Amino acid sequence: MNQSSQSSSTQSGKYSIGFIGAGNMANSLINGLLATGFAAEDLWAADPDCTQLARLSGQQGIHTTSDNNVLVSHADVIVLAVKPQVIADVVRPLHEAIRERKALVISIAAGITATTLNRWLPDVAVIRCMPNTPALVGKGMTGLFATVQVSDQQKQSAEMIMRAVGETVWLDDETLIDSVTAVSGSGPAYFFLMMEAMEDAAIKLGLSERTARLLVQQTALGAATMVAETGEAPAQLRRNVTSPGGTTEKALGIFEQHHYQSLIAEALQGARDRSVELSEIIGKS
Ligand SMILES: NC(=O)c1ccc[n+]([C@@H]2O[C@H](COP(=O)([O-])OP(=O)(O)OC[C@H]3O[C@@H](n4cnc5c(N)ncnc54)[C@H](OP(=O)(O)O)[C@@H]3O)[C@@H](O)[C@H]2O)c1
Structure with missing residues (x-):
């Protein structure tokens, strides 16, 4: 010491x-x-x-x-x-x-x-x-x-x-x-879940666990780096890589059918509300 x-x-x-x-x-x-x-x-x-x-x-x-x-x-x-x-x-x-x-x-x-x-x-x-x-x-x-x-x-x-x-x-x-807690505080777990789901799906498509991990990890890193380094909005970058009638459009259409964006909004609202509740509980104790 x-x-x-x-x-x-x-x-x-x-x-x-x-x-x-x-x-x-x-x-x-x-x-x-x-x-x-x-x-x-x-x-x-x-x-x-x-x-x-x-x-x-x-x-x-x-x-x-x-x-x-x-x-x-x-x-x-x-x-x-x-x-x-x-x-x-x-x-x-x-x-x-x-x-x-x-x-x-x-x-x-x-x-x-x-x-x-x-x-x-x-x-x-x-x-x-x-x-x-x-x-x-x-x-x-x-x-x-x-x-x-x-x-x-x-x-x-x-x-x-x-x-x-x-x-x-x-x-x-x-x-x-409380909003920051819902977005960036809990946020890493949302991305981990997305990566987990993509890895599982990649394995079902015939790829090895190792390859699935590498593909997903590098894709997440690449996408985040493009947002950070180009200054473009994620929505624009998404449009840039979505060709009409192509594979990306097909996948995004399936996300949309399942209300992906409103699901995210609902999840973040839930996290924000829970953050408020937890602060109140700690404040009273
Ligand atoms: N880790 C994260 O990603 C993260 C993210 C956001 C916010 N935070 C916040 O950051 C804070 C620290 O998190 P952490 O993950 O670093 O926790 P941690 O690894 O458990 O570190 C807390 C340290 O405080 C020590 N400690 C306990 N009582 C003490 C006392 N009376 N005086 C001085 N030190 C004492 C603990 O020792 P003992 O283990 O011996 O009890 C431990 O070494 C938490 O309040 C958490 O909410 C963490």
């Missing part, structure tokens, strides 16, 4: 970032920040798991501690990367220290609203984020919402942190976090 007594970052006008919870998401963010040139000496992680901490301090050279209070005494930006069910117990005892330090708190915990966070952390600048699982491979998508106490500089810090693992979008209305 590596507990230095002071942060050089604050002295040099930069800032230090502390992660409470050093699990999957924190590790991805730490790796992403180090890859973008953020100094290891300005990063802290706190977690009960000493093995995890030893790896982070040994391999990545960041400061680690099993005491969240120690982390708060060094961090200008605190990222809450623990499971939603433990977050209240984690932050309540840290409130005074965070407030006195005027630290920014960034929560990536699903379903915990900024209002709920500010109930546990009054007078603290809070940013709520909704990342998604592809952040674990540097291809994440994060929606961010800042409370009124958050300064422009703090917003820039939060954006820089989340951009270390993918793209970001700011929301000026927190209720839209």
Whole structure:
């Protein structure tokens, strides 16, 4: 364990970032920040798991501690990367220290609203984020919402942190976090389902499992890359590859017969409504 007594970052006008919870998401963010040139000496992680901490301090050279209070005494930006069910117990005892330090708190915990966070952390600048699982491979998508106490500089810090693992979008209305949850938060699973179904169908068409996986994987990657790199709308790209009377038109016609687009709309509406419900349940508990 590596507990230095002071942060050089604050002295040099930069800032230090502390992660409470050093699990999957924190590790991805730490790796992403180090890859973008953020100094290891300005990063802290706190977690009960000493093995995890030893790896982070040994391999990545960041400061680690099993005491969240120690982390708060060094961090200008605190990222809450623990499971939603433990977050209240984690932050309540840290409130005074965070407030006195005027630290920014960034929560990536699903379903915990900024209002709920500010109930546990009054007078603290809070940013709520909704990342998604592809952040674990540097291809994440994060929606961010800042409370009124958050300064422009703090917003820039939060954006820089989340951009270390993918793209970001700011929301000026927190209720839209539930829509982001329905689209990009749960979204990877929708694409996994589509890929799973295509793989199964490809095998039924006589292809081997290995070939089916490769065809589907590369097609999904290629289609997403075309949308990202051409700047064309998916609808236009679809039209571009749909020749009248051809194979693509035949397949798309069958999707349409089964109301594919309204099915997607209904699924996303369901996910959004469930996100609202879950936030209410967590907020009351
Ligand atoms: N993974 C994703 O793709 C994803 C996507 C969107 C949002 N999120 C959000 O990101 C957050 C973290 O998710 P994750 O997948 O990284 O979870 P994770 O791998 O379980 O990491 C959470 C870490 O927090 C530690 N922890 C538990 N209690 C603590 C305490 N009192 N003080 C400090 N650390 C403590 C846990 O240790 P123990 O294991 O020993 O309990 C664990 O190492 C969650 O709130 C989740 O909703 C994750």
